[in-house]
Amino acid sequence: MTITDKMRSLPVPPGNFGLPVIGETLSFLRDPNFIQRRQQQHGNIYKTHVFGRPTVVMIGAEANRFLFSNENRYFSDGVSASAPRHVKLLMGTGAIVMQTGDKHLQQRKLLAQAFQPRSLAGYINTMAATTCNYLDKWEHTGNLNWYDELRKYTLDVACKLLIGIEANNDFGKLYENWGQGLLSIPLPLPGTKFSKALRCRKLLLAKIEAIILERQQQSTTKQDVLGLLLQARDEEGHGLSLQELKEQLLTLLFAGHDTLSSSLTALCLLLAQYPQVKEAIFAEQKQLGLEQPLTLDLLKQMTYLEQALKEVLRLYSPASGPRKAIESCEFNGYLIPEGWQVFYHPAATHQDSSIFTQPERFDPERFAPPRAEDKQKSMSYIPFGGGVRECIGREFAKLEMKLFAALLVRNYNWELVPGQNLNMVMLPTPHPRDGLKVKFWRRG
Ligand code: HEM
Numbered sequence: 001m002t003i004t005d006k007m008r009s010l011p012v013p014p015g016n017f018g019l020p021v022i023g024e025t026l027s028f029l030r031d032p033n034f035i036q037r038r039q040q041q042h043g044n045i046y047k048t049h050v051f052g053r054p055t056v057v058m059i060g061a062e063a064n065r066f067l068f069s070n071e072n073r074y075f076s077d078g079v080s081a082s083a084p085r086h087v088k089l090l091m092g093t094g095a096i097v098m099q100t101g102d103k104h105l106q107q108r109k110l111l112a113q114a115f116q117p118r119s120l121a122g123y124i125n126t127m128a129a130t131t132c133n134y135l136d137k138w139e140h141t142g143n144l145n146w147y148d149e150l151r152k153y154t155l156d157v158a159c160k161l162l163i164g165i166e167a168n169n170d171f172g173k174l175y176e177n178w179g180q181g182l183l184s185i186p187l188p189l190p191g192t193k194f195s196k197a198l199r200c201r202k203l204l205l206a207k208i209e210a211i212i213l214e215r216q217q218q219s220t221t222k223q224d225v226l227g228l229l230l231q232a233r234d235e236e237g238h239g240l241s242l243q244e245l246k247e248q249l250l251t252l253l254f255a256g257h258d259t260l261s262s263s264l265t266a267l268c269l270l271l272a273q274y275p276q277v278k279e280a281i282f283a284e285q286k287q288l289g290l291e292q293p294l295t296l297d298l299l300k301q302m303t304y305l306e307q308a309l310k311e312v313l314r315l316y317s318p319a320s321g322p323r324k325a326i327e328s329c330e331f332n333g334y335l336i337p338e339g340w341q342v343f344y345h346p347a348a349t350h351q352d353s354s355i356f357t358q359p360e361r362f363d364p365e366r367f368a369p370p371r372a373e374d375k376q377k378s379m380s381y382i383p384f385g386g387g388v389r390e391c392i393g394r395e396f397a398k399l400e401m402k403l404f405a406a407l408l409v410r411n412y413n414w415e416l417v418p419g420q421n422l423n424m425v426m427l428p429t430p431h432p433r434d435g436l437k438v439k440f441w442r443r444g
Contacts, residue, residue, distance in 0.1 A: 007328050010335035013056055015046035023049025032424040035059075035348050045334055051084060055341040058331065059348045061355070064379035066331050067323065067344050068387030074329040075342060076100060081324040082341045086186030090178065090197055092205075094247030096392070097255070097321075104388070110240055111248060111392055114228040120399050121296050122223035123161050127400055128294055130157050131407050138440050139412065146268055147435040151261040157400060158253050158260075162225045163211050171207065174200045179254065183427055201250075208246040225252065256393045259318045260400060262429035265436055266316035267309065267405060272416045272438065274362050281305050281409045290410050299402050305409075307364035309401050310374070313383035315362060317346035318429040321389055346382045355380045414438040 015038065018024035028034050028050045035057060038046055044059040058067060067075060080088065080098040091098055096107050113119070134153045138144055152167070155175065159167040181197020189195060212226065221227045226249065233239050240248065271278040284304045292298055323342040328335060336342065351359045356366060356373050366373045374381035384391035391397070416422075417437035424430045 004328075007330065007335055010330055010333065012337060013045045013047045013334045014042040015048050015057075017047070017049040017054065021052070023052070025050045025052075029427065032426050032430065035345050036351065039348055045332055047340075051341070053082065053341040054337075054339075055343060056325075056334075056336050057343045057345060059345050060352060061349065061377045061380040063331065064344055064349060064382055064386060067342065068379065070329070071323070071387050071389070072101065074325060074327050074336070075323040076326050079322060081326070082322040084186070086184070086194055087182055090181050090201055091251065091254075092201070092247045094244050095251040096248055097251060097389075106234055106238075107240070107244065107248065108388075108392065109234055110232045111229065111252070113232040114225040115392055115394075115396055117296070117395065119225075119228055120395055123396070123399065124294060124296065124403065126160050126224075127157055127403050128407065130160060131404050135407060135412060139442050142440060143417070144414075144438050144440050145435040146438055146440075147261065147265045147431045150264045150268070151257070154257050154260040154264065154400075155253075158257050160224070161396075162252055162256075163208060163249055164215070164222050164224045164226055165211060171204075174204050174207070175253065175257075178204055179258070179428065204250060205246050208249050209242065212242060212245055212249075225249070252393065255391075256397065258429040260397055262318035262431055263313060263316065263397070263401060264404060265431050266318075267312045267401065268408075268414070268438070269416075269422070269432065269436055270312055270315070270362050271308075271409070272414060277308055277362065277364060278409060278413075280364075281308055281405065285406060285410045294403055294406060299399070299406070302402065302406060303368075304364065305402060305405055307367040309398070309405060310367050310381075311362055311364045312401075314350045314356070314374075314381065315347075316430055317350060317383045319383075319385070319391075320345055321385060344382075344385075346385070349380065349382060352380065411443055412440060413443050414440045 016024065018027070024034075028048070031037065038048060038057065039059055044063060046057055048055050048057060058064075076082070079091070080100060083091070088098065096104065096111060099107055130153070134149070138149065152172075155172060156167040159165050159171065165171065178197050178200040181194050181200070184193035184197065186194040212230075215222070215226060215230060221231065229240060229245060229248070271281075281304060284302060288298060288301055320343060323344075325336050325338050325340050325342055328338045330336070350356065353359050355376055365371065379386055384394045415438060417439060420432070420434040420437045422432045422434070425433050
């Protein structure tokens with residue numbers, strides 16, 4: 001038998017394609033437990049039909065290892081292969097998430113220079129000052145719809161640290177309209193969300209270009225991502241062109257903003273639901289000194305907080321990435337046909353009870369030795385993805401989460417407003433339906 005004959009004899013994974021044309025897209029978008037429900041019905045690998053394409057969902061450490069170690073061989077490694085046309089138009093061909101192969105690696109190496117530990121140390125003061133301003137504002141407000149506020153906060157930090165500007169209303173509105181276009185039905189008619197988003201993308205890129213050009217005239221280097229990317233060079237001494245730089249900065253804003261808003265919202269929700277964990281974080285802060293300035297060194301010593309944040313990202317992993325099978329292949333006795341879309345799924349992977357004891361529980365201690373549950377099997381804990389597309393902003397995100405959590409728990413307390421809907425809405429990234437309503441006050 002040739003390989004092709006053997007492949008042909010394999011079954012495709014079990015599952016349903018749903019309705020003609022739209023397949024199971026509506027349930028996929030509306031039901032926060034769609035992935036897990038189908039997993040209960042069909043197992044760790046199943047087929048469905050979403051966003052106009054036959055799709056295989058692959059869950060678990062083995063599936064992740066198979067997927068990430070076969071990128072560029074069996075699977076395309078970019079959004080470009082599987083994203084709908086309107087997403088491609090709105091992201092632009094210069095965005096790192098749209099690039100593949102050597103070009104992707106070259107751009108990744110350049111961008112990574114702004115996210116090394118040395119670079120992160122330079123971001124702490126701005127992050128801490130911005131965080132303190134928001135905490136102070138929230139204390140005065142008293143009652144918050146926290147998700148909305150956290151979106152403003154993360155956009156503010158991102159604008160300051162990525163492109164060195166304040167997130168004023170004008171920039172924020174353009175950015176919001178552009179982001180909404182990515183989730184819209186793409187009708188290229190005047191007045192639709194999509195056409196508005198295209199216009200906003202142009203205006204955003206023009207604004208970012210003006211910022212870059214102004215920066216290039218200045219003699220001093222600013223401690224932010226743009227400052228470092230202007231100096232970044234690859235082995236051949238090439239840097240990013242103006243076009244590349246502006247598209248990549250817009251992509252970084254996008255990739256970092258909603259993910260962090262979602263994760264911080266999950267942190268605030270879980271600490272309200274598990275006050276004993278909040279108090280254990282406070283005890284660690286007290287022991288390290290509540291007035292101690294936050295340095296990279298001090299943050300490293302916050303081991304319990306680190307575990308709590310890992311646990312937040314285990315339970316509420318906000319991101320994943322699509323792939324496309326570029327060659328038919330076999331996994332666990334099933335055929336994954338060429339041309340099909342493939343999804344891996346961090347949140348469902350993190351519910352494996354053979355790895356995580358009582359996986360539904362919020363239990364930061366699971367990451368402490370001797371349990372160290374995430375270390376038992378490679379690719380069983382993947383909130384930041386894996387392989388060639390692993391999150392570039394991972395350390396930036398971890399730093400912002402830790403710094404935010406330390407300043408928050410050191411000085412403030414909060415409780416959930418009763419009677420609100422805490423069911424998760426999945427778009428743009430997971431958050432409670434009512435936006436997490438809390439009463440917020442300074443610790444007595
Ligand atoms: C808690 C926060 C975050 C989470 C959970 C997260 C998660 C992820 C995941 C799962 C991927 C892989 C997508 C794939 O497989 O296709 C990814 C990619 C990426 N992330 Fe993040 N991310 C976070 C924050 C950030 C931040 C703050 C930035 C930048 C400032 C960032 C920039 C990126 C970029 C540029 C990529 C694409 C990398 C590539 O295509 O090579 N992320 N992220």
